[in-house]
Amino acid sequence: MELSKMKNRITDYGTLVMFSHTIFSLSFALISMLLAGNGKLDFETIFWIIVAFLGARTGANALNRVIDAEIDAKNPRTATRQIPQGLMKKKEVLIFVVICFGVMVFGAWKLNTVCLILSPIALFLMTIYSYTKRFTWTCHIILGITSAAAPVGAWLAVTGEITWLPLVMGAANTLWVAGFDIIYGAQDYKFDTENGICSIPSKFGVKNALLISSAFHVIALGALVIVGLLTKQLGIIYYIGLFIIGMLFIVQHGMVSSDNLKNVKVASYNVNQVISIVFLVFGLVDCLM
Known part of the structure; x- marks a missing residue:
């Protein structure tokens, strides 16, 4: 394959799985990981947590594109995606999904037995989510729960056990993702x-x-405030970050209304990418200081 074609293919896959949106749950996973390890972790643990996360997240998004291909083709907003356009075949993407999920399971195995045993639950959530819009309006919440596997899984990867802190962080991740997914979904109300x-x-x-x-x-x-109260590792820097996030939430919701949805993409994706980075940076600084 020529270099230019290879670059185009990589770009197509990056667009297919919305790789730029990886930060949404990665920030929660990394902070949870650091809190679980009291700010001190070995390179191997960090490496395999990131590998498992990237495999899961990438595979889940690719699978969503396969499952929703027919719906995407009907919707003018999504008809230009790779599979509806014919730029990628379902079989090709499914092979990619199997590889990604295999990477996730291998990463879970390298971490600990608990992660390996629980990996089928994560696979089930990542598969069933894409079907939920066909039968329940709670699909946004189920997407959030699936995303929350990142901070909960990262905690389990380090400690091998569960406590209230990762559950509360998982709840925050769930409602945050569900909230901005609702905003994004508002533009498809008519369809x-x-x-x-x-x-x-x-x-x-x-x-x-x-x-x-x-x-x-x-x-x-x-819930994120409660996370700070449940650990001594987070302090004033973390809460400053939460204050900034609160202001960004206000900005985000001020950008859209029932009669003005032209800024939906910016409000639901771009603003939340900034929120993810703020949470990650302020959380990291506080954990490591």
């Missing part, structure tokens, strides 16, 4: 209602959906 796609916007209307999203983010921020 979803006409095609029987389940979502919080199609169930409750865009106005109420945005209110639910706001409530989720308020509760998520509260």
